[in-house]
Amino acid sequence: MAEPYKLYYWPILQGRGEFVRLVLEAAGAPYIDVARLPEEQGGGFKPLVAFMQGEQPGHPPYAPPILVHGDFVLAQSAAICAYLGQRHGLAPEGEGERMHALQLQLTIADVADEAHNTHHPISGMLYYEDQKEAALAASRNFLDERLPRLLPYFERVLERSGGPWLMGETLAYPDLSLFQLAEGLAYAFPKGFARAAESTPLILALRDRVAALPRIAAYLESERRLPFNEHGVFRHYPELDAHPAE
Amino acid sequence: MAEPYKLYYWPILQGRGEFVRLVLEAAGAPYIDVARLPEEQGGGFKPLVAFMQGEQPGHPPYAPPILVHGDFVLAQSAAICAYLGQRHGLAPEGEGERMHALQLQLTIADVADEAHNTHHPISGMLYYEDQKEAALAASRNFLDERLPRLLPYFERVLERSGGPWLMGETLAYPDLSLFQLAEGLAYAFPKGFARAAESTPLILALRDRVAALPRIAAYLESERRLPFNEHGVFRHYPELDAHPAE
Numbered sequence: 241m242a243e244p245y246k247l248y249y250w251p252i253l254q255g256r257g258e259f260v261r262l263v264l265e266a267a268g269a270p271y272i273d274v275a276r277l278p279e280e281q282g283g284g285f286k287p288l289v290a291f292m293q294g295e296q297p298g299h300p301p302y303a304p305p306i307l308v309h310g311d312f313v314l315a316q317s318a319a320i321c322a323y324l325g326q327r328h329g330l331a332p333e334g335e336g337e338r339m340h341a342l343q344l345q346l347t348i349a350d351v352a353d354e355a356h357n358t359h360h361p362i363s364g365m366l367y368y369e370d371q372k373e374a375a376l377a378a379s380r381n382f383l384d385e386r387l388p389r390l391l392p393y394f395e396r397v398l399e400r401s402g403g404p405w406l407m408g409e410t411l412a413y414p415d416l417s418l419f420q421l422a423e424g425l426a427y428a429f430p431k432g433f434a435r436a437a438e439s440t441p442l443i444l445a446l447r448d449r450v451a452a453l454p455r456i457a458a459y460l461e462s463e464r465r466l467p468f469n470e471h472g473v474f475r476h477y478p479e480l481d482a483h484p485a486e
Numbered sequence: 487m488a489e490p491y492k493l494y495y496w497p498i499l500q501g502r503g504e505f506v507r508l509v510l511e512a513a514g515a516p517y518i519d520v521a522r523l524p525e526e527q528g529g530g531f532k533p534l535v536a537f538m539q540g541e542q543p544g545h546p547p548y549a550p551p552i553l554v555h556g557d558f559v560l561a562q563s564a565a566i567c568a569y570l571g572q573r574h575g576l577a578p579e580g581e582g583e584r585m586h587a588l589q590l591q592l593t594i595a596d597v598a599d600e601a602h603n604t605h606h607p608i609s610g611m612l613y614y615e616d617q618k619e620a621a622l623a624a625s626r627n628f629l630d631e632r633l634p635r636l637l638p639y640f641e642r643v644l645e646r647s648g649g650p651w652l653m654g655e656t657l658a659y660p661d662l663s664l665f666q667l668a669e670g671l672a673y674a675f676p677k678g679f680a681r682a683a684e685s686t687p688l689i690l691a692l693r694d695r696v697a698a699l700p701r702i703a704a705y706l707e708s709e710r711r712l713p714f715n716e717h718g719v720f721r722h723y724p725e726l727d728a729h730p731a732e
Contacts, residue, residue: 300642302593401704
């Protein structure tokens with residue numbers, strides 16, 4: 241049996257680690273979500289902090305998520321998703337198509353960063369409450385100006401690919417991430433996302449199609465899937481989703 | 487002779503396109519910086535806008551930089567740098583090492599995004615003057631809390647690689663981007679960067695080594711290298727670089 245992958249990510253939130261978890265789950269790849277183990281089994285925050293302080297062997301990561309496979313250590317969620325996708329039949333064949341999958345993944349990651357910026361515009365290291373005024377302005381701009389440009393872009397990719405997936409007929413890792421993006425935006429901005437997604441039925445259909453994949457459906461029902469909460473990338477603060485016309 | 491690459495990027499700023507330009511220049515690859523051509527030769531903003539509105543053929547990009555090579559269309563600066571690096575001997579051989587190069591590139595891109603966020607924390611679509619208060623707070627946090635963590639990370643990568651480059655003995659595309667990051671931070675925050683870089687001599691040595699590469703040295707002297715200015719990722723607003731103790 242193959243040695244399981246080890247995923248190092250914050251144990252209490254979905255965050256950027258969730259893009260990786262979804263690829264592992266869709267691939268049916270055995271993995272250990274290390275920080276979710278009990279501390280006496282090497283879990284908790286300690287192994288994450290050790291990585292960030294340069295105390296673990298292998299190529300240095302700046303921050304989680306971190307994938308460890310034997311001696312191989314890889315960070316950056318988009319790079320990890322590409323690596324896993326290529327190893328487990330969840331990436332296209334051929335250099336050009338692989339680059340297109342990476343391009344889509346990076347654009348999804350950019351939108352996730354923008355969504356994070358709505359509640360932490362000044363710094364991820366300060367509390368939300370200490371940057372709430374800026375967060376209100378950032379969220380207004382995100383919902384009014386950004387989502388109405390970003391969602392139609394992915395809709396256009398799905399139109400051009402011929403569907404049902406972003407790369408055409410074959411599921412690839414960016415599809416899993418677009419599912420997560422749609423779920424996260426719907427959690428954070430139930431009203432704002434519903435408005436923006438009215439004109440993007442292909443994205444909503446892709447989201448439902450990913451959720452119905454047998455391995456993903458089983459994962460979403462399991463305790464391995466953490467709930468959305470106010471620690472991750474997508475946070476629900478009702479005041480940030482309020483429309484000024486209301 | 488090989489067909490030249492076409493780069494589509496804003497003609498008046500370095501921005502994220504500069505990471506791509508540096509790979510093209512270091513590779514000695516023929517390319518046309520399309521938007522810098524006169525409008526009657528197809529230059530200007532028009533071809534960029536056409537791409538963003540989905541009016542050009544090929545795989546859809548969300549935003550510039552966009553690389554066109556024959557029928558192949560690729561967006562996202564990190565993906566373009568990886569693609570060019572792999573084609574022109576500026577990426578490592580082997581899947582694992584290629585992924586490490588991509589990881590480094592993505593981490594450099596994250597720092598560039600954070601640098602952009604210092605002057606546009608609320609939204610890239612609003613004027614600096616309309617978010618100046620938030621920008622002052624974001625810059626303070628970036629210089630006091632973020633750079634002192636981020637620069638030592640790249641210093642540690644250089645220590646572990648054995649140098650002189652991030653991946654060890656062979657120049658690769660992330661080295662060119664780390665040069666650009668250091669140059670950009672030094673332009674935007676001459677005082678803040680000098681303070682943070684005091685403890686990272688390997689980064690400064692790498693920056694000088696890239697600048698001395700014959701093709702890069704020629705490029706930096708040429709008119710093809712646009713100057714830093716207040717339109718790009720790295721902008722110099724003296725008030726954002728001021729230390730509160732001064």
